[in-house]
Amino acid sequence: MSAASGAEHADLRLLAPAVAAWAVAAATLGCTPGERGAVVLAAGVPAVGVAVASRSGRGREGLASWRGPLALLAVLVVLLQGAALAAGAVREAGGVRELADARAEVTAVVLVTGEPVRVASRSGEDRILRDATARLLTGRGRTSHVRAPVLLTGGAELTALRWHETVRVQGRLGPLERADDRVATLAVHGGVEPVAPPGPWPGGPSGCAPGCARRSTTPRPTPGGCCRGSWSATRAVPRRSSPRPCAPPG
Incomplete structure (x- = not known):
């Protein structure tokens, strides 16, 4: 076998674990931290079992060919799930999801990160949606520094906000799916107080x-x-x- 064909064979063997790891990452977008831990264990146990069995002498030649791909799959799954856990911990720091699940009334300092989107509501009035990142959150008797992406919902007062402007708003948090790239909705009511102009x-x-x-x-x-x-x-x-x-x- 030539060097070129050997390299091609090695690349094809590495392709399957990479595709499988990314498929697992896509399938676990909406999972809780506990469920992600179970996925990591499920990926690691077969790799360890094959490694032990290949060294014990039973079917050594057949199992040895699976040892590398399974080990790579386990490493990739651990890396991707670990990155997802770290990103989720940053997004949900400060108890944002708990407040959203309780639909708490909060005062938030947010950085506007999206353009206004006009949608029709059930009452027939237009509603404005805008993406933002919450920086400071006050609710249920505590104030927390957060970095949580949220979806602002409100009236015409949201259309006047400039991109990357920092404002203080009052509203009620609401939950979103875990697979969503935002942590919660924030239904704004009352006025919008400017805090800092765009950078x-x-x-x-x-x-x-x-x-x-x-x-x-x-x-x-x-x-x-x-x-x-x-x-x-x-x-x-x-x-x-x-x-x-x-x-x-x-």
Whole structure:
């Protein structure tokens, strides 16, 4: 067997454990930490059993060929499930899920991370949905620093919020599926209090840098999302690079 064919054979043997590990990760998106622990044990026990049996002498040649793929599968499953557990611990730190399950009334400081989406409600009135990240949460007699992605729901007051603006809102938390990339919903009622303006980002989801399009009737965006001649696409802080920023092409 040539070196090229041997390398191809080895690659094909490594493909199956990788695909299986990712399939397990996709199937366990909505699992609790305890269920993820059970999945890790289920993946590790066969690998250990094959390794022990192959060394005992019974069917050594046949089992030895399975030892490597099963060991790789166990390692990949442990890594992926461990990463999911770590991400879940960060998202749910501060008791966010417990408050959401109890539908608690809270005051939250949130960072707006999404554009407004208008949907129709049962009453016929339009509702506004916006993604945000909760940074500070006060409810049930305690205040916690959190980093929980939430879905804001409310009225027209949510449309005026700017991307990456930090605001303080009051509302009621609600639970979401564990497979959702957000931890809870936050039904906003009352006013929205500004806390901090958007940071010095060179661009937002809408395209050119803030203020750039207002100074030019024909802005020409660069691959970094900024108007050429006005902002640098390689730095997070905007800086002028020519005496006439965003000048229309002559």
